[in-house]
Amino acid sequence: MSLVKEIIYRLRGEYTTEKLIKMGLKVGKNFGRLNGVILDPSHCWLITIGDNVTMAPRVHILAHDASTKEFLNYTKIGRVNIGNNVFIGAESVVLPNVTIGDNVVIGANSTVTKDIPSNSVYAGNPAKFICTIEEYIVKNKRKMGNSPVYGEEYTIRQNVDDYKKQKMYDELENKMGTNGYLKNKREEKQYFFTKYLIWYLLYCGKNCTAEETKILINNIFGWLDMHYPDYKKYSWKRLGYPKGERISVKATVSLTILLYQLKLLPIFLKIYREI
Numbered sequence: 041m042s043l044v045k046e047i048i049y050r051l052r053g054e055y056t057t058e059k060l061i062k063m064g065l066k067v068g069k070n071f072g073r074l075n076g077v078i079l080d081p082s083h084c085w086l087i088t089i090g091d092n093v094t095m096a097p098r099v100h101i102l103a104h105d106a107s108t109k110e111f112l113n114y115t116k117i118g119r120v121n122i123g124n125n126v127f128i129g130a131e132s133v134v135l136p137n138v139t140i141g142d143n144v145v146i147g148a149n150s151t152v153t154k155d156i157p158s159n160s161v162y163a164g165n166p167a168k169f170i171c172t173i174e175e176y177i178v179k180n181k182r183k184m185g186n187s188p189v190y191g192e193e194y195t196i197r198q199n200v201d202d203y204k205k206q207k208m209y210d211e212l213e214n215k216m217g218t219n220g221y222l223k224n225k226r227e228e229k230q231y232f233f234t235k236y237l238i239w240y241l242l243y244c245g246k247n248c249t250a251e252e253t254k255i256l257i258n259n260i261f262g263w264l265d266m267h268y269p270d271y272k273k274y275s276w277k278r279l280g281y282p283k284g285e286r287i288s289v290k291a292t293v294s295l296t297i298l299l300y301q302l303k304l305l306p307i308f309l310k311i312y313r314e315i
Contacts, residue, residue, distance in 0.1 A: 065089070127146065147167075
């Protein structure tokens with residue numbers, strides 16, 4: 041899986057997060073890196089990312105600035121430190137020598153040229169102070185009182201049906217100028233990432249050698265340990281979670297995790313291959 045992912049990223053002119061970490065990038069838990077995010081590969085060891093950070097599509101984090109190269113024959117470089125609980129909006133750029141504090145929202149298409157303090161919302165080019173994070177939360181909670189609000193059943197991963205799609209479309213059309221709100225469950229996101237990786241493991245493990253299976257197990261659970269360490273909570277005691285998921289699927293996820301924790305997964309996959 042890691043090889044295929046590596047090839048796909050390189051064809052897009054990008055590096056996987058795992059590759060960048062090997063090159064020196066420092067990343068905390070629950071890092072959400074969406075499509076097209078560039079983490080300066082030429083100086084990635086100068087970038088530190090905290091826990092629970094999400095970067096929307098096409099965000100650029102730069103630890104170097106080559107604007108001086110033609111004139112001085114030197115390129116500017118600088119550290120980039122991103123704290124915990126940070127959201128960086130789509131197509132934003134963070135320049136070298138910048139520190140972003142904890143509990144920060146950066147609006148889409150922003151250019152961050154200076155440090156951003158904790159507990160704040162910034163947006164613009166260059167990014168400017170908009171409000172505190174507390175004010176941002178209060179403002180959006182107040183808006184939710186007069187806006188359409190949707191649950192997890194309105195998402196693709198919960199197989200939203202055509203009726204709900206049309207209902208959402210019509211309600212938002214009648215509320216043009218007002219945002220709707222869609223409930224996000226970090227725990228369910230973790231579950232579905234875990235599920236799909238386990239299904240991939242079982243699919244590939246059926247046709248892999250023992251050594252290839254060992255590498256695959258280490259890669260998959262190493263990735264989960266780094267990005268979604270709470271996957272371990274999907275035990276037999278929680279087969280009722282998440283709602284709407286077939287019990288056989290949840291049982292497969294729980295069993296695979298249990299076998300991995302007991303160091304019995306390679307043996308199980310060997311038996312599985314021979315069936």
